[in-house]
Amino acid sequence: WLLRLGQETAAGVQNTRSTACRVIVHVDLDCFYAQVEMIRNPELRDKPLGVQQKYIVVTCNYEARKLGIKKMMSVKDAKEKCPQLILVNGEDLTPYREMSYKVTELLGEFCPLVERLGFDENFVDITEIVEKRLNQLQQSGCSRVCVSGHVYNHQAINLLDTTHVRLVIGSQIAEEFREAIYARLGLTGCAGVASNKLLSKLVSGTFKPNQQTILLPESCQDLIRSLDHIQKVPGIGYKTTKRLETLGVRNVCDLQAFPSAVLEKELGVSIAQRIQKLSYGEDDSPVTPSGPPQSFSDEDSFKKCSSEVEVKEKIEELLPNLLDRIYKDGRQPHTVRLTIRQFSSTNKWFNRESRQCPIPPHLIQKFGKETSSVLSPMVDILMKLFRKMIDVDQPFHLTLVSVCFSNLKDLPSSKKGSIGFYLKQVSPPSGSAKLLCHWSITQNILMLLC
């Protein structure tokens, strides 16, 4: 696609600037866990591969998909379908988490506005980069732009429409993102470019592995209405779908046409207005930079755990890994939480309960040092939380134990003379050494030079 740029004066650009659309990229890695495993062991590259957690194949590579393996298939069904399927255990998320942050950090080199969604998706607000390139193009008198990848619906591009031009420039930037992710990390993925997060996410999935697509505004209704069920709309989950079904709302068109007043009474004004806007493809939520994580957790599920001693053992298994992650992060957690799931034949999922408490100050101090000194006092605290939930004199049957550290705070900076002093000045909320965006780092270095 070679196209001729419309003639537009600088003044014209200024006039349209206040109404310029946002340009959002959604980057979605292909079968992420399987890709990471194939990098760890290249011999798996051309073989059908599944990643297993407990008795579930949580994801698989495209070789396996050709043979009929689906995400979240039971190991039993998968082996029946495909006896040659190779399975690797993916219960320890460490390799995936590490690679995931490398991707986010790489995108952060292009632009500070990067928001994570799970381990394998990122939103990037590239509005400013697009504006800059648009100005460069116009000033250099360049008359052609070329779209990278697909255009949703094969819609024709109109280069007199500045929104079209912005999205085309966005496609070039998305291509650069994917090329950088492949060149530096060896990962492939999809990208979607549109004027908001919702649409960028929906359009990124339209051409699937390792391809990208842009959505022009005129095709927005086609895209959103192509969703056969409302639960496919990101933001409308299981519960809301059930309540909407009660109201007779089955698809996106039903939701668009449904009386707002009735919806607001049924779901509350906030949810009603948000999801009805979503049904029109409208989403004004900003790309919020994720920064370093808000919490660190580790969990294990199992068939049965029914004594205090077993619970303590589970906790002792989970803690060292967690404490190590927190130590490497550099911040100190101020809250700890224990979550359990009790067995029940009815309502099998979502019967989790938790208790949390502040971490005593004397223990918080020790997080910056050796993890061994925190271990046993922390086990004691977690066992107390456990006894708040479960009467240990009565029989119980747990199927999951999870420990979570949250309310992370930066180490108190030792004021002058320390590099921390300069770092804290520019980025007070979360100065975790690792995930500062490079702008903050640049500013910090400039401060040091001053």
Place this chain on the structure above:
DNA sequence: TGGGGTTAT
């Protein structure tokens, strides 16, 4: 269904 995450109430 696993092993994580987030925000709103």
Place this chain on the structure above:
DNA sequence: ATAACCC
């Protein structure tokens, strides 16, 4: 602390 959402 729970409930909803996301992957």
